[in-house]
Amino acid sequence: xxxxxxxxxALRRILNVEAEREEPxxxxxxxxxDRQAQEIRVLPGSEAWEDLQVEFVSVATDVCLVEDGAxxxxxxxxxxxxxxxxxxxxxxxxxxxxxxxxAMPVHGGNRLxxxxxxxxxxxxxxxxxxxxxxxxxxxxxxxLRSRPSFTRAAGPADVLADxxxxxxxxxxxxxxxxxxxxxxxxxxxxxxxxxxxxHGDREFFSAWLAFGSYFPSQCLMxxxxxxxxxxxxxxxxxxxPVPDVPPELGMQVALELNAEEFLxxxxxxxxxxxxWEDSLIRFRAFYPRVSYWPGLLENIAYAEAQRALAAERWLxxxxxxxxxxSWAAARVPGPC
Numbered sequence: 322x323x324x325x326x327x328x329x330x331a332l333r334r335i336l337n338v339e340a341e342r343e344e345p346x347x348x349x350x351x352x353x354x355d356r357q358a359q360e361i362r363v364l365p366g367s368e369a370w371e372d373l374q375v376e377f378v379s380v381a382t383d384v385c386l387v388e389d390g391a392x393x394x395x396x397x398x399x400x401x402x403x404x405x406x407x408x409x410x411x412x413x414x415x416x417x418x419x420x421x422x423x424a425m426p427v428h429g430g431n432r433l434x435x436x437x438x439x440x441x442x443x444x445x446x447x448x449x450x451x452x453x454x455x456x457x458x459x460x461x462x463x464x465l466r467s468r469p470s471f472t473r474a475a476g477p478a479d480v481l482a483d484x485x486x487x488x489x490x491x492x493x494x495x496x497x498x499x500x501x502x503x504x505x506x507x508x509x510x511x512x513x514x515x516x517x518x519x520h521g522d523r524e525f526f527s528a529w530l531a532f533g534s535y536f537p538s539q540c541l542m543x544x545x546x547x548x549x550x551x552x553x554x555x556x557x558x559x560x561x562p563v564p565d566v567p568p569e570l571g572m573q574v575a576l577e578l579n580a581e582e583f584l585x586x587x588x589x590x591x592x593x594x595x596x597w598e599d600s601l602i603r604f605r606a607f608y609p610r611v612s613y614w615p616g617l618l619e620n621i622a623y624a625e626a627q628r629a630l631a632a633e634r635w636l637x638x639x640x641x642x643x644x645x646x647s648w649a650a651a652r653v654p655g656p657c
Contacts (some may be wrong), residue, residue: 324427325363325376330378331436332361332443346468357383357450360445364424364586373428379583379591380439381422382446388417397572404549405605407442407612409594410581414619421446422583424591438592439624441612445551477571496545496553497613500524509619515626528622530629534540536562542621548607553609555618557593559600559625561632563643571597574640579633588635589623589628605626606653 328575329349330591333397336354344351364377389394396419397410410426423442427435455556506528517537523543528535538561546556566574582588583630593606604625608617636643 323376324432325378328378328427328432328436330437335436335440336443337427337554343379349393353448355451356448359447361439362445366586367591368426368586373430375428377424377426377587378435378439379422379424380408380443380446381420381583382443382450384410384419384421384450386417387412387419393419394572398599404607405594405596406445406551406607407438408446408610409579409596410576411581411583412576413508421449422579422585423454423593424587426587426590431620434617436610437614441609442592445609477581491655496555497610498608498618499546499613499615500544502615502618503542506622508617510626513623513626515630516622520594526622527589528625530626532562532629536564536597538632539623540625540629542618546607548609551609552559552606554610554612555621556608557604557608557621557625559604559628561603561629561636563602563618563636565600566597566602567600571600571602574602574636574643576625577639578604578632578635588631589624602630631648 333343333350333352336352338352340352342353344358346360346362348365349360351358351360353359359380359382361380363379364379366375367374369375376441382448385396387396393412410420411420411422412418413420423439423446425435503521503526504523507521510516510528511519515531516528517531526540526542528540530540532538538559540557540559542558543556545553545554550558575595575597575655582595589604590606592608593604595602595604596601608621
Protein backbone atom coordinates (compact mmCIF):
# COMPACT_ATOMS: atom_id res chain seq x y z
CA UNK A 322 0.00 0.00 0.00
CA UNK A 323 3.07 2.24 -0.06
CA UNK A 324 2.57 4.25 -3.27
CA UNK A 325 -1.17 4.70 -2.73
CA UNK A 326 -0.60 5.92 0.84
CA UNK A 327 1.97 8.40 -0.48
CA UNK A 328 -0.60 9.74 -2.96
CA UNK A 329 -3.22 10.18 -0.20
CA UNK A 330 -0.66 11.96 1.99
CA ALA A 331 0.40 14.24 -0.85
CA LEU A 332 -3.22 15.22 -1.58
CA ARG A 333 -3.85 15.95 2.11
CA ARG A 334 -0.79 18.22 2.14
CA ILE A 335 -1.51 20.03 -1.16
CA LEU A 336 -5.17 20.59 -0.28
CA ASN A 337 -4.01 22.01 3.06
CA VAL A 338 -6.44 19.89 5.08
CA GLU A 339 -6.81 21.34 8.58
CA ALA A 340 -7.13 18.99 11.54
CA GLU A 341 -10.44 20.51 12.67
CA ARG A 342 -11.94 19.80 9.24
CA GLU A 343 -10.60 16.26 8.92
CA GLU A 344 -11.95 12.91 10.04
CA PRO A 345 -9.22 10.26 9.78
CA UNK A 346 -10.21 6.97 8.14
CA UNK A 347 -8.40 3.66 8.33
CA UNK A 348 -7.43 3.91 4.67
CA UNK A 349 -7.40 7.70 4.15
CA UNK A 350 -9.37 10.70 5.36
CA UNK A 351 -12.67 12.56 5.07
CA UNK A 352 -12.64 16.35 5.12
CA UNK A 353 -14.95 19.32 4.64
CA UNK A 354 -13.71 21.97 2.21
CA ASP A 355 -17.29 23.21 1.99
CA ARG A 356 -20.65 21.96 3.20
CA GLN A 357 -20.18 18.59 1.48
CA ALA A 358 -17.68 16.03 2.71
CA GLN A 359 -14.94 14.67 0.44
CA GLU A 360 -13.27 11.29 1.00
CA ILE A 361 -9.78 10.48 -0.32
CA ARG A 362 -8.73 6.93 0.43
CA VAL A 363 -6.88 3.82 -0.67
CA LEU A 364 -9.11 1.11 -2.11
CA PRO A 365 -8.54 -2.39 -0.69
CA GLY A 366 -6.18 -4.78 -2.42
CA SER A 367 -3.89 -4.59 -5.42
CA GLU A 368 -3.73 -6.14 -8.89
CA ALA A 369 -1.26 -7.02 -11.63
CA TRP A 370 -1.67 -4.68 -14.63
CA GLU A 371 0.55 -5.56 -17.55
CA ASP A 372 3.90 -6.17 -15.80
CA LEU A 373 3.14 -3.90 -12.83
CA GLN A 374 1.58 -4.39 -9.42
CA VAL A 375 -0.79 -1.48 -8.89
CA GLU A 376 -2.79 -0.06 -5.99
CA PHE A 377 -5.81 2.22 -6.22
CA VAL A 378 -6.80 5.63 -4.82
CA SER A 379 -10.36 6.99 -4.84
CA VAL A 380 -11.71 10.55 -4.48
CA ALA A 381 -15.45 10.99 -3.76
CA THR A 382 -17.41 14.15 -2.89
CA ASP A 383 -20.96 14.27 -1.47
CA VAL A 384 -23.56 16.16 -3.48
CA CYS A 385 -26.99 15.50 -1.99
CA LEU A 386 -29.35 12.91 -0.55
CA VAL A 387 -31.94 11.28 -2.81
CA GLU A 388 -34.89 9.54 -1.22
CA ASP A 389 -36.43 7.67 -4.14
CA GLY A 390 -36.08 6.79 -7.78
CA ALA A 391 -37.86 9.92 -8.97
CA UNK A 392 -35.45 12.16 -7.06
CA UNK A 393 -32.51 10.17 -8.42
CA UNK A 394 -33.67 10.59 -12.02
CA UNK A 395 -34.20 14.28 -11.36
CA UNK A 396 -30.67 14.67 -10.01
CA UNK A 397 -28.99 12.66 -12.75
CA UNK A 398 -30.78 14.72 -15.35
CA UNK A 399 -28.83 17.74 -14.04
CA UNK A 400 -25.52 16.36 -12.76
CA UNK A 401 -22.42 16.01 -14.98
CA UNK A 402 -23.77 12.77 -16.48
CA UNK A 403 -24.02 13.79 -20.13
CA UNK A 404 -20.85 15.91 -20.03
CA UNK A 405 -18.45 13.96 -17.80
CA UNK A 406 -15.06 15.37 -16.89
CA UNK A 407 -12.69 13.37 -14.68
CA UNK A 408 -15.43 11.85 -12.51
CA UNK A 409 -19.03 10.70 -12.48
CA UNK A 410 -22.03 10.16 -10.18
CA UNK A 411 -22.22 7.28 -7.71
CA UNK A 412 -25.20 6.38 -5.53
CA UNK A 413 -24.67 4.84 -2.08
CA UNK A 414 -27.63 2.48 -1.87
CA UNK A 415 -27.45 2.30 1.94
CA UNK A 416 -27.35 6.01 2.77
CA UNK A 417 -29.02 7.25 -0.49
CA UNK A 418 -26.13 9.69 -0.80
CA UNK A 419 -25.27 10.84 -4.33
CA UNK A 420 -21.57 11.53 -4.90
CA UNK A 421 -19.17 12.59 -7.60
CA UNK A 422 -16.25 10.15 -7.65
CA UNK A 423 -13.19 8.89 -9.52
CA ALA A 424 -10.28 6.49 -8.94
CA MET A 425 -6.87 5.71 -10.40
CA PRO A 426 -4.32 2.89 -10.37
CA VAL A 427 -0.98 3.91 -8.90
CA HIS A 428 2.52 2.39 -8.96
CA GLY A 429 6.03 3.69 -8.50
CA GLY A 430 6.32 4.90 -12.08
CA ASN A 431 3.14 7.00 -12.25
CA ARG A 432 2.70 8.35 -8.71
CA LEU A 433 3.35 12.00 -9.60
CA UNK A 434 0.94 11.79 -12.55
CA UNK A 435 -1.75 10.27 -10.31
CA UNK A 436 -1.25 13.00 -7.72
CA UNK A 437 -1.68 15.66 -10.42
CA UNK A 438 -4.81 14.14 -11.99
CA UNK A 439 -6.54 13.32 -8.69
CA UNK A 440 -5.77 16.80 -7.36
CA UNK A 441 -7.43 18.35 -10.42
CA UNK A 442 -10.39 15.97 -10.02
CA UNK A 443 -10.72 16.70 -6.28
CA UNK A 444 -10.83 20.47 -6.86
CA UNK A 445 -13.31 20.14 -9.73
CA UNK A 446 -15.55 17.83 -7.69
CA UNK A 447 -15.74 20.40 -4.90
CA UNK A 448 -16.55 23.09 -7.48
CA UNK A 449 -19.36 21.03 -9.01
CA UNK A 450 -20.75 19.85 -5.67
CA UNK A 451 -20.73 23.39 -4.31
CA UNK A 452 -22.74 24.84 -7.16
CA UNK A 453 -25.04 21.83 -7.34
CA UNK A 454 -26.69 22.92 -4.08
CA UNK A 455 -26.17 26.69 -4.34
CA UNK A 456 -29.53 28.35 -3.79
CA UNK A 457 -29.03 30.95 -6.51
CA UNK A 458 -26.84 29.27 -9.13
CA UNK A 459 -27.20 25.56 -8.38
CA UNK A 460 -27.98 23.21 -11.23
CA UNK A 461 -29.86 20.76 -9.00
CA UNK A 462 -33.63 21.28 -8.75
CA UNK A 463 -34.81 23.15 -5.62
CA UNK A 464 -36.38 19.96 -4.25
CA LEU A 465 -32.92 18.42 -3.98
CA ARG A 466 -31.03 21.57 -3.05
CA SER A 467 -33.06 21.64 0.17
CA ARG A 468 -31.52 18.31 1.23
CA PRO A 469 -27.74 18.63 0.87
CA SER A 470 -25.55 16.24 2.85
CA PHE A 471 -23.56 18.97 4.60
CA THR A 472 -22.55 18.44 8.21
CA ARG A 473 -20.15 21.32 8.90
CA ALA A 474 -19.89 24.99 8.14
CA ALA A 475 -18.37 26.14 4.85
CA GLY A 476 -14.61 26.45 4.87
CA PRO A 477 -11.71 26.77 2.44
CA ALA A 478 -13.85 26.14 -0.64
CA ASP A 479 -13.39 29.77 -1.69
CA VAL A 480 -9.66 29.15 -2.06
CA LEU A 481 -10.25 25.92 -3.96
CA ALA A 482 -12.75 27.74 -6.17
CA ASP A 483 -9.84 29.87 -7.36
CA UNK A 484 -8.05 26.66 -8.34
CA UNK A 485 -11.11 25.50 -10.28
CA UNK A 486 -11.28 28.87 -12.00
CA UNK A 487 -7.64 28.37 -13.03
CA UNK A 488 -8.65 25.08 -14.72
CA UNK A 489 -11.44 26.91 -16.52
CA UNK A 490 -9.25 29.87 -17.49
CA UNK A 491 -6.46 27.61 -18.72
CA UNK A 492 -8.93 25.67 -20.90
CA UNK A 493 -9.92 28.82 -22.77
CA UNK A 494 -6.47 28.93 -24.41
CA UNK A 495 -7.00 25.84 -26.54
CA UNK A 496 -5.88 22.24 -26.19
CA UNK A 497 -2.40 21.42 -24.93
CA UNK A 498 -2.58 17.78 -26.10
CA UNK A 499 0.26 17.20 -28.53
CA UNK A 500 -0.59 16.79 -32.24
CA UNK A 501 2.47 14.61 -32.86
CA UNK A 502 1.44 12.23 -30.07
CA UNK A 503 -2.03 11.92 -31.56
CA UNK A 504 -0.65 11.38 -35.05
CA UNK A 505 1.69 8.58 -33.97
CA UNK A 506 -0.68 6.85 -31.55
CA UNK A 507 -2.15 4.33 -34.08
CA UNK A 508 1.32 3.04 -34.97
CA UNK A 509 2.27 2.71 -31.30
CA UNK A 510 -0.72 0.55 -30.30
CA UNK A 511 -1.58 -1.45 -33.40
CA UNK A 512 0.74 -4.31 -32.45
CA UNK A 513 -1.30 -5.02 -29.31
CA UNK A 514 -3.82 -7.83 -30.00
CA UNK A 515 -6.51 -5.99 -28.01
CA UNK A 516 -6.55 -3.26 -30.69
CA UNK A 517 -8.39 -4.95 -33.56
CA UNK A 518 -8.49 -1.94 -35.87
CA UNK A 519 -7.06 1.54 -35.34
CA HIS A 520 -7.23 4.78 -37.26
CA GLY A 521 -6.28 8.35 -36.49
CA ASP A 522 -4.57 11.57 -37.38
CA ARG A 523 -3.24 14.59 -35.52
CA GLU A 524 -6.69 15.48 -34.15
CA PHE A 525 -8.63 12.21 -33.80
CA PHE A 526 -8.15 8.58 -32.77
CA SER A 527 -10.49 5.62 -33.28
CA ALA A 528 -10.02 2.02 -32.17
CA TRP A 529 -12.10 -1.15 -32.24
CA LEU A 530 -11.19 -2.99 -29.03
CA ALA A 531 -11.49 -6.67 -28.17
CA PHE A 532 -14.64 -7.28 -26.11
CA GLY A 533 -14.58 -10.94 -25.18
CA SER A 534 -15.12 -13.07 -28.29
CA TYR A 535 -18.00 -10.94 -29.54
CA PHE A 536 -18.41 -7.66 -31.38
CA PRO A 537 -15.69 -5.15 -30.45
CA SER A 538 -16.27 -1.99 -28.49
CA GLN A 539 -15.34 1.33 -30.05
CA CYS A 540 -13.15 3.97 -28.42
CA LEU A 541 -12.93 7.48 -29.87
CA MET A 542 -10.68 10.33 -28.71
CA UNK A 543 -10.53 13.95 -29.86
CA UNK A 544 -7.45 16.09 -29.21
CA UNK A 545 -9.13 19.50 -28.99
CA UNK A 546 -12.72 19.00 -27.85
CA UNK A 547 -14.53 21.79 -26.04
CA UNK A 548 -16.30 21.19 -22.75
CA UNK A 549 -19.18 23.56 -21.88
CA UNK A 550 -17.59 24.44 -18.51
CA UNK A 551 -13.88 23.64 -18.63
CA UNK A 552 -12.79 24.80 -22.07
CA UNK A 553 -10.56 22.77 -24.39
CA UNK A 554 -9.08 19.37 -23.69
CA UNK A 555 -9.07 15.69 -24.60
CA UNK A 556 -12.49 14.02 -24.97
CA UNK A 557 -13.02 10.26 -24.84
CA UNK A 558 -16.10 8.21 -25.77
CA UNK A 559 -16.02 4.42 -25.38
CA UNK A 560 -19.23 2.63 -26.47
CA UNK A 561 -19.94 -1.01 -25.59
CA PRO A 562 -21.63 -3.23 -28.20
CA VAL A 563 -24.54 -4.28 -25.99
CA PRO A 564 -28.07 -4.65 -27.38
CA ASP A 565 -30.51 -1.76 -27.32
CA VAL A 566 -30.79 -1.04 -23.59
CA PRO A 567 -33.97 0.61 -22.23
CA PRO A 568 -33.51 3.85 -20.25
CA GLU A 569 -34.28 2.50 -16.76
CA LEU A 570 -31.93 -0.46 -17.12
CA GLY A 571 -29.30 1.69 -18.83
CA MET A 572 -29.23 4.20 -15.97
CA GLN A 573 -29.07 1.38 -13.42
CA VAL A 574 -26.18 -0.35 -15.18
CA ALA A 575 -24.28 2.94 -15.59
CA LEU A 576 -24.58 3.74 -11.88
CA GLU A 577 -23.51 0.22 -10.92
CA LEU A 578 -20.51 0.45 -13.25
CA ASN A 579 -19.55 3.80 -11.71
CA ALA A 580 -19.77 2.33 -8.21
CA GLU A 581 -17.54 -0.58 -9.27
CA GLU A 582 -15.12 1.71 -11.11
CA PHE A 583 -14.70 4.39 -8.44
CA LEU A 584 -15.31 2.65 -5.11
CA UNK A 585 -14.20 -0.96 -5.68
CA UNK A 586 -11.76 -1.38 -8.57
CA UNK A 587 -11.15 0.80 -11.66
CA UNK A 588 -11.48 -1.08 -14.94
CA UNK A 589 -9.08 1.34 -16.62
CA UNK A 590 -8.22 4.90 -15.64
CA UNK A 591 -11.25 5.63 -13.43
CA UNK A 592 -11.46 9.22 -14.66
CA UNK A 593 -14.77 9.87 -16.38
CA UNK A 594 -18.22 8.34 -16.10
CA UNK A 595 -20.31 5.46 -17.34
CA UNK A 596 -23.64 6.59 -18.79
CA TRP A 597 -26.52 5.47 -20.96
CA GLU A 598 -27.12 7.30 -24.22
CA ASP A 599 -28.63 6.34 -27.59
CA SER A 600 -29.54 2.93 -26.12
CA LEU A 601 -25.86 2.17 -25.52
CA ILE A 602 -23.70 1.90 -22.40
CA ARG A 603 -20.75 4.30 -22.74
CA PHE A 604 -17.75 5.46 -20.78
CA ARG A 605 -16.98 9.13 -21.35
CA ALA A 606 -14.24 11.37 -20.03
CA PHE A 607 -12.84 14.84 -20.54
CA TYR A 608 -9.24 15.66 -19.60
CA PRO A 609 -8.94 19.46 -19.25
CA ARG A 610 -6.00 21.33 -20.68
CA VAL A 611 -4.11 21.42 -17.37
CA SER A 612 -4.18 17.61 -17.11
CA TYR A 613 -1.83 17.07 -20.07
CA TRP A 614 1.24 14.96 -19.30
CA PRO A 615 3.72 13.60 -21.87
CA GLY A 616 2.91 9.95 -22.53
CA LEU A 617 -0.51 10.08 -20.86
CA LEU A 618 -2.34 9.70 -24.19
CA GLU A 619 -0.87 6.26 -24.86
CA ASN A 620 -1.59 5.21 -21.26
CA ILE A 621 -5.24 6.22 -21.71
CA ALA A 622 -5.49 4.16 -24.91
CA TYR A 623 -4.10 1.03 -23.21
CA ALA A 624 -6.33 1.63 -20.18
CA GLU A 625 -9.39 1.68 -22.45
CA ALA A 626 -8.33 -1.63 -24.01
CA GLN A 627 -8.23 -3.08 -20.50
CA ARG A 628 -11.59 -1.46 -19.67
CA ALA A 629 -13.29 -3.22 -22.59
CA LEU A 630 -12.27 -6.68 -21.37
CA ALA A 631 -13.06 -5.88 -17.72
CA ALA A 632 -16.48 -4.45 -18.61
CA GLU A 633 -17.36 -7.56 -20.64
CA ARG A 634 -16.53 -9.81 -17.67
CA TRP A 635 -18.47 -7.56 -15.27
CA LEU A 636 -21.58 -7.45 -17.47
CA UNK A 637 -21.51 -11.21 -17.98
CA UNK A 638 -21.45 -11.75 -14.21
CA UNK A 639 -23.75 -8.97 -12.98
CA UNK A 640 -26.32 -8.64 -15.75
CA UNK A 641 -27.14 -12.00 -17.34
CA UNK A 642 -29.95 -10.29 -19.26
CA UNK A 643 -27.12 -8.67 -21.22
CA UNK A 644 -25.33 -11.98 -21.70
CA UNK A 645 -22.89 -11.71 -24.64
CA UNK A 646 -24.43 -14.79 -26.25
CA SER A 647 -27.37 -12.56 -27.17
CA TRP A 648 -25.16 -9.95 -28.76
CA ALA A 649 -24.87 -11.60 -32.16
CA ALA A 650 -27.49 -9.19 -33.47
CA ALA A 651 -26.17 -6.18 -31.51
CA ARG A 652 -25.84 -2.84 -33.20
CA VAL A 653 -22.18 -1.93 -33.55
CA PRO A 654 -21.82 1.71 -32.40
CA GLY A 655 -21.08 3.79 -35.49
CA PRO A 656 -18.55 3.66 -38.29
CA CYS A 657 -14.85 3.59 -37.53
